[in-house]
Amino acid sequence: MGFLAVPLLGLLNQTPWGHLLAELTTPIALQALRLSLVCSLGAVAVSLLLGVPLAFVLARVEFPGRNFVRALTTLSMVLPPVVGGVALLLAFGRRGLVGRWLDEAFGITLPFTTAGAILAEAFVAMPFLVISTEAGLRAMDRRYEDAAATLGAGRWLTFRRVTLPLIAPSLGAGVALCWARALGEFGATITFAGNLPGVTQTMPLAVYIALETDLQAAIALSLVLLVVSLAVLISLRDRWFPTA
C-alpha cells in the first residue's frame, strides 16, 4: 500500500498550491486540457461506435474463431502503448497498409493530426468498453428481449428500451474506464500522432514536455489527471470494491 501511496503523496507534497490556478491557465496548459477533453471524448465515441456492435457479436453470435477474435480485441489492452503506436504507424502511417490507400485515394493522412490522436487513444481504450459491455450482455436475462419481441417490438425498439437499460451499468462502467484510459494515453499518441501544442499535445504529453522545462506546470497538470482518475475510481467503487 505504501508502494502505491508514496508516489501520490510525493505529488501532493510538491504541488504549488499557491499558484496552482496560474499554472493551469497558461496557454500551453489550456490547450492541453482542451485537447485532452476533445480527444478522449472522441475516443469514447469511436469506441462506442465500433465497440458496442463488437460486444454484441462476441456475446450473442457463435462463430468459429470467436475466442481468437476476443483475444485480438483485448490485445491492445496488454500491448505496451509505444508498441501500439508503432503498430498504428505501420498500419495507418503515410506508408502504412491502410494509410497508403487513404493518402492516395483521399489525401488523408492521420499522423500529426488530432484525428490521429483520437485513433491512438481509441485503439488502446476500446477493449475496456468491449469487455465490460460483453459481460453485461452475457449476464442479462434475455427473456425480457423475447417478451418484447412477442409483444411486437422491433429490433431497434427492443435494443433501445429493453437491452440498453439492462446493460446500462456495465456499459457505464466500460465508458468510464475507456474514457480514463484514453485520457491517460501517452506512448501510442506521441509515437503515432506526434507532439504539437494545440493539435496533438494532450495532457500526458504536456506533462512529459513540461518536466524538462517547467516542473511546476508539470506537477499542476499531473494533479488534474490524478483528480480525474480518482473521480472515475470513486464513481466505479461499487463495481470494483463491493461494499460488503
Added chain:
Amino acid sequence: MLRSRIRVAAALAVAALVLAACGGSDDNTSSGGSSASPAEIKVFAAASLTAAFTKIGEDFTAANGTKVTLNFAGSQALATQIQQAAPADVFASADITNMDKVKDLAGPPQIFASNQLQIVVEKGNPKGVKGLDDLANPDLKVVLAAPDVPVGKYSQQALEKAGVTVKPVSQEQDVKAVVSKVSLGEADAGIVYTTDVTAGGDKVEGVDIPEDQNVVATYPIATVKASKAPDQAQAFMDYVLSDQGQQVLKSYGFGPPPTS
C-alpha cells in the same frame, strides 16, 4: 473488520511517508553499498553523440578497463535528470545552455566538438527540397525538435537567419526522433545535425544549408560533482579531449571545438 483494515493501511501510509521524508531530501552520497564499483562510470550524452560516444566508450574501456554505461537523450532531458540527482559521472551536452543549467552540479566544462545543421529528407529527395526557404511550403510536412532541445533551438536560429517561418507538424524530444520520422516516411523534411544525416543510413539524405544561414553547435563536456568515481570521470573527459577521442569524433563528422 473493515475498520481495523483501514487502520493498518493508514499506519502503513504514515510510515511510508515518514521514511520518504527522512531519506528523500538528502542526495545519494551515503547510500549503503554503492553498486557502482570504482571501475564503472555512467556517461550522459546528447542524442547526436550516440554513434561517436559508443565508439569512444569502447575504446576507453579497452585502454582503461573502466566500464562505460551510456545514456543518450535530448540534452534538456539529461540536464533535468542530473538536477533530479540521477547518478551521472560525466555530462556531454549539445549546447552551452543545458550545461549551464547544471553548473552548480558539475565541474568546469570544456568544449570538445562542434557540429552544423543540415536538412534531412528521404532518400531521393522526393519533394525536391533545395533549402530552408522550401520548408515554409505549407504542403510540406516538416518535423523539428522542440525549442528546448539544442538542435531545436539551433534550427530556430538558422530559420531566423534565413528569414523563414516554418510550422512544424510535430516537435520531437531529441534529434534522433526527427530523423526517424523522416526515414519512416511520415515527415517530408526535418532539420538535424550533419552527423545525424550520416548516421541515418540509406533511408535519408541531406540538403545543405549555406554558411550564412547555418549555425555552429558547440558541445561542452563536464564531470558531475556528485560522481562516485571522480577520477574515472575525469579520465573519460580527458580521453574525449585527447587526440584519440578527437579523432573518433572527426571520423563521425563532428567539427573541432571552435577556437574563439
